Amino acid sequence: MQMTKLGRTDIEVSKFCLGSMTWGTQNTTAEGHAQIECALDAGINFVDTAEMYPVNPLSAETQGRTEEVIGDWFAATGRRNDMVLATKHSGEGITYVRDGGPITAASIPQAIDGSLARLKTDYIDLYQFHWPNRGSYMFRKNWLYDPSAQDRAETIQNIEDCLGALQIEVDRGRIRAFGMSNDSAWGLTQWANAAERVGGPRIATVQNEYSLMCRMADTDVAEACHNEDIGMLSFSPLATGLLTGKYQGGAVPDGSRLSLSPELGGRKTPRAFEAVAAYLGVAEKHGLDPVHMAMAFVRDRPFMASAIFGATTMAQLTHIIAGADLVLSEAVMADIDTAHRAHPMPY
Template sequence: MKYTQLGRTGLKVSRIVLGTMNFGPQTDEADSHAIMDAALDAGVNFFDTANVYGWGENKGRTESIIGNWFAKGGDRRDRTVLATKVYGNMAGDGPAWPNHDRLSALNIRRAVEASLKRLQTDYIDLYQFHHIDRATPFDEIWQAIDVLIQQGKILYAGSSNFPGYKIAQANEAAARRGMVGLVSEQCLYNLAERRVEMEVLPAAREYGVGVIPWSPLHGGLLGGVIRKQTEGGRRASGRSAEALENTAVRAQVQAYEDLLAKHGLEPGEVALAWLLTRPGVTGPIVGPRTAEQLTSALRAVELDLGDEVLTALEEIFPGTGPSPEAFAW
């Protein structure tokens, strides 16, 4: 497994991030534990979760599955760089009580304690703000984070789904307090969705913030979905199915699959490998439902796409261009 440093920290993390969103809703606890063991044995040390994962009445279930895995011992916790998130309403499917969601100092304090209990650990390596909170000033957020760092309950803070200007605001506010600030940004980024290249990625590079792309296969669209349908395998569903109803998108995905078939490459592995070539990317988040899906993702780390394939991918999925030139008419 290849490793890199998380943003401007000294923390070394694997180039593949194990996403745990499916643990609980789609993958039972025993299989989830087996996947985490396999990932750790393969050298994957960076695990990502969130307090709301489990969803609905089962919010927090995913953190509990991870906590039970840590409780098995075997240095599992010591070998893992653990990331979780705060923001979402934890009150089941109903409305949140005041101060039981978002990023007020009170909710951050409550959410950390609840996550630590579910995760059965006394510290979180990377505590991420799941979304921006327009109602809470960054000075309040950083004051709460500073206390948690002093208490040893978290080590670093990161963001998720932040626009570029919020990354700048957050880190400028942290700098005024003499704090490190955000060390990572978790964002939607893949071959088919490259808008973050305009402002989010430049802001992240400017502030030394690592980038952790989520949905690297764009909801399965980049995982060989047309070929699988043709071969009678799993059919596209949800957003992927809706996207393929668009003639232009379907033609684009078909061209992508044809290119990779020509070179004997697997679409899902290529989508991950392409992200690993992007400047500033720490590692994409993979959310395997099975051990086989994890094995496929691991192969992407060693995959060398070559100039011919990279050039062809750029032609099929053109980027936005550099900022600010991309904004010019």
Template sequence: MQQRTLGRTGISVSKICLGTMTWGEQNTEAEGHAQMNYALDQGINFIDTAELYSTPGRAETQGSTETIIGNWFKANGRREDWVLASKICGPGNEWIRGGRPMDAREIVAALDGNLKRLGTDYIDLYQLHWPNRRHYNFSNSWGFNPYGQDREKVRDNLLEVLQALDAQVRAGKIRAIGVSNETSWGLMQYLSLAERHGLARMATIQNEYSLLRRQFDLDLAEVCAFEDVGLLGYSPLAAGLLSGKYNNGAVPAGTRGALGAMWRLNPHSETATKAYIALAEEHGLDVCQMGIAFCLSRPFMASVIIGATNMDQLRTDIAAHQLVLPDAVLKGIEEINRLYPRTI
């Protein structure tokens, strides 16, 4: 499988990343380990987790995904075969360190927990799961309002967080750092602070990207182009929405929707989903593979994070890396995007 480099780090990763957030809730440990084994056999060396996972986040399953991965490392002794990415939570979940915002103290505490659960002494890519300040991710764009925040306090916190991450890089506990669910302003602030103070540089940004959610094509794509930051695109199938399994009011048992976590679903997204399914059928393609292949074709994409709750889904999603979309399909995608550019 083709490898791509994370920013300016020199760290090479497979262009498909194994996402793990269902492990511990929708998937058992045995199923998670089977996914890791299969992914390795297919040339995948990149795996992504977080202290929050399994999802939907709750106290009973928090950290379970990292524990499952750590148990695989313990049983197989092949930690070096993986580029391991994990995250510290942003504020808001009371069962994770009291829901406190990220600062120097919380980064130390969170990282110690990550490392213990994962059974390793270093993480290759450590990411800030979401900002302390207001942001428009997780379907918050309709009500997003950045005004009224203490600007100096926000800026001071960004520097404190970056300094704390830099200290962990220097200590050898982290190889590289990244952001997630960030904005153009936030990413540029971190890059500017790193240059000004000689601190570790954000290598990646993990934001949502799919046929149904393409906000990244604008300002953030420009930042990545000029600043050598790679996108780790998550939810390339909009949490399964693009497959069509939620169309016409359906909520299949065992799905994210059945767990009450399908906040992406709305009348606009269903209309667009049906159009993409029709396009895929017209060209004899699997719509999920078409969606992942499109994400992989984007010039700012460092790796696409896939997630599956069964092996058939995993096989289909991974195989998408071999698909090159014909010009007619790409043209059709752009026509649909112009009709339904905002499905959030």
């Protein structure tokens, strides 16, 4: 398993990261624990979660259950130090999490209190903000994205205040590193610049969607990551299952994400299936498993720290792990480039 360090920290993680957002709805506690142990046995030491998980569906009744699944595993096994654990502070808009309030210096210790209690641990390795207060163009909001209503002074002040609160948590030993999620190149540079200006933990990572089907990060975010030593963590590297090919021809497998989310968060479009067909063709031409090809492509992007994947079955998990050593040839990359140029923004 390839390993790397997060940003300028000394935290070493596997370049595959186990996502957990289905534990507590689509997956039982026992299944979540089995996935953790299978991943650790394969050399994956990195697990990502969030205080708002599980999903499918999100609800007030289940909020926090995923962290509890992980906490129960820590309590049962005593293996906290075997895992690099990332979780997230929800932002504005989730009404049942701190009444839907924004991320502030005051909300940070409250959110960490809750996560630590559910996780049954006294520290979090990577603490992330799930989305910036000013909003985000992720999740198909890019089509109508308009930042003109943002208040720059308010954003900068909030960043500085939050860095102060985060530094207190670092000093207390409750978090080791800080990262953003669903942020832009401008946002990343503001976090990096503010840490140099006023102190606080320097941003180490950004968790944004990235896959063969969603490559918005290739330009500005990639440049920010390179120049500011920020490692990208990709979510949905298999495009919510589209790149497996299992939804081609109108198929909707029982229990699949498509069966629970009929539009796949705006990803289900005719152009998406055309793009999938092109990438499946590349994999077939070169004798590759399409899942392994998609994961290897994301993992080896020069700005990528780790590719976060989820699995609802043990068979899916072991299948992904089986391709962990694949490195794509120049010929495969050339054909991927051709497919990307033909299908640049399929959803």
